[in-house]
Amino acid sequence: MKTFLSFFIGLILPLAVHGQETPDALVKTVTLEVIDLIAKDKDIKAGNRAKLISLIDAKVLPHFNFQAMTQLAMGQSWNKARPEQKRRLVEEFKTLLVRTYASALSAYSDQKFDFRPLRAKPNDTDVVVQVRVLQSGAQAVPIDYSMEKTPAGWKVYDVMVGGVSLVANYRTEFNNVVRDSGVDGLIKSLDSKNRSLEAAGAAKK
């Protein structure tokens, strides 16, 4: 029954529901679906990072606005980048975030989720969806998704884990690199970071 249900959800989700679905329902559906798919996949459980990343690419990535995330992470440095550099930055940052997300998911081990009811007015276009990860003997870890309504549905533009905003946390790093070696320097350092992670992932297999 559960399999049938998630199959059904997987089928209609990309087609119809975007736009109408509430952002908190979207977060819940995607989270549970991804956790369920990982739990059932022997390769991913055995540490196949490439397969996990392609799962994230297919299921999670469409709900993120990477352009907005890159822009927020860059702060004032964003305006220093030419359009072609912006495209590269978004691409590299996306790759890095997907890898980070994959490594966070690998650390997941059966903790329970508490999906908080959305506190927003029906016509709000910028909301925070709150999820809490429960762990025995420790304070629950809040995960807050900042989401914006776009013509293509609700899109996440920041994730806060335990009060730490992911995009804000990159701001100092990014600005330091841009100050020292320009926008191209940042593209280069993101690119080499991604390459080294890829190499490390390949070596592990």
Add this chain to the structure above:
Amino acid sequence: MLFSLAGCATTGEGDPRDPFEGWNRGVYKFNDKFDDYLARPVAETYEDWVPREVRDRVRNFFSNLADPFIGVNNLLQGKAAEAFDDWTRFILNTTVGLVGIHDVATDFGLEKHNEDFGQTFGRWGAGTGPYLVLPIFGSSNLRDGVGLAADMVTDPMGEIRPIDARNAAIATRAVQTRADLLGASRVLGEAALDRYVFQRDAYLQRRRSLVYDGRPPREKFE
């Protein structure tokens, strides 16, 4: 405003929140070595050999012992209801939860809180002061460093005798704590371009959030 104290010490181009960056990076490097050669391997071995149910109970046990002073800190911050919850948690978990190895209080709807003296000073209006990396303890700042000293003085572990038993208990708690952070430190290593900067900024954001119990005044993006 939060960083006004640090701001006074600014020199040159460095981050105004981190005037001792050179010194801090040195300590950070030392801590990294300590972690590479001792703390992380021990924590990984612990995670490999000790089943999760047992680790949960160890975490619960130490967590329970911390609840009375979490309550004290809540009271010092004027949150009497939360303090009352913490002490009720302690009584419930110590008795029904078998000296704290089961967190039954959470099942009764009494949530675990995260408080310490650094947060209390923050609630009272103390700025963070300059960012500091402490040997072994890692990320801190002037305010939280003083808070940590107060936490250690009031740590119930310190009362355990004989001394060998006290040391064993403190070591076990440290291993459990490091093991709980294995996932997070792996993610940090993969996410950061400059791990020192990424960890520092995450620490400062995290502590700010904790001082306001997860609801800090929203910072504007430029």
